[in-house]
Amino acid sequence: MNEHIHRLIEIIHQDLLPEFQVESVNPHDPVEIRYLPHPWQLIGRGNYAAVVNHPEYHDVVVKIYAPGRPGFAEEVEVYRRLGSHSAFSECLYAQDGCLVLKRLYGVTLYDCIQRGLRIPKQVIEDIDQALDYARQRGLYPHDVHGRNVMMYEGKGLVVDISDFLHEEKCSKWDNLKRAYYWLYRPILSPLRLKIPYFLLNFVRKTYRCFTNLKEKNQKSVPQSSSTSMTTRS
Numbered sequence: 001m002n003e004h005i006h007r008l009i010e011i012i013h014q015d016l017l018p019e020f021q022v023e024s025v026n027p028h029d030p031v032e033i034r035y036l037p038h039p040w041q042l043i044g045r046g047n048y049a050a051v052v053n054h055p056e057y058h059d060v061v062v063k064i065y066a067p068g069r070p071g072f073a074e075e076v077e078v079y080r081r082l083g084s085h086s087a088f089s090e091c092l093y094a095q096d097g098c099l100v101l102k103r104l105y106g107v108t109l110y111d112c113i114q115r116g117l118r119i120p121k122q123v124i125e126d127i128d129q130a131l132d133y134a135r136q137r138g139l140y141p142h143d144v145h146g147r148n149v150m151m152y153e154g155k156g157l158v159v160d161i162s163d164f165l166h167e168e169k170c171s172k173w174d175n176l177k178r179a180y181y182w183l184y185r186p187i188l189s190p191l192r193l194k195i196p197y198f199l200l201n202f203v204r205k206t207y208r209c210f211t212n213l214k215e216k217n218q219k220s221v222p223q224s225s226s227t228s229m230t231t232r233s
Contacts, residue, residue, distance in 0.1 A: 008060065030047060078161045104152070131173065144176075
């Protein structure tokens with residue numbers, strides 16, 4: 001670890017963490033920032049943590065988990081397994097719910113849809129290849145959706161890997177790809193349509209309710225089948 005990062009870590013523990021206030025109100029919604037000390041800047045909010053940046057350290061970001069939210073140790077392990085790959089960030093420091101990560105630049109696919117930006121096919125293929133790489137490293141790409149992947153100079157990037165140790169099947173990326181090829185490429189992309197955030201949020205929440213209901217139904221089906229087979233025998 002170089003002196004540049006050492007100095008940043010000192011600033012984090014002396015100036016940022018003692019004053020920073022973040023709260024997870026709803027585990028299914030982004031965390032709420034109650035106070036962010038100057039000169040730190042908010043980069044993004046996830047359901048578990050917030051990402052901030054110091055203006056004197058443009059090449060890295062700091063991810064801080066909200067109190068009571070799990071996943072810190074798992075995320076550190078995921079970064080350890082990933083090592084160095086152009087489509088992923090790298091963990092430079094991790095302690096007490098705080099990670100220093102190599103900064104990735106770009107626009108999330110979620111924001112691309114809202115702004116009417118064209119998403120080349122190469123972006124989708126890059127993300128597919130990155131997820132295959134993660135699987136080869138013993139990981140399980142999970143919770144990969146429009147807010148967790150980005151486009152930068154025509155290339156695809158994976159931003160959030162915190163759930164990559166979850167072994168259960170996750171269809172979010174497959175569903176996003178299906179929407180990309182069936183809806184986005186033939187309709188939205190040629191027209192350069194801009195979809196407002198309120199509509200995107202409605203689709204996101206509707207999709208979440210649908211998938212939760214589908215998962216409950218799938219869990220109940222095997223039990224019914226098993227009972228039926230036992231009865232017959």
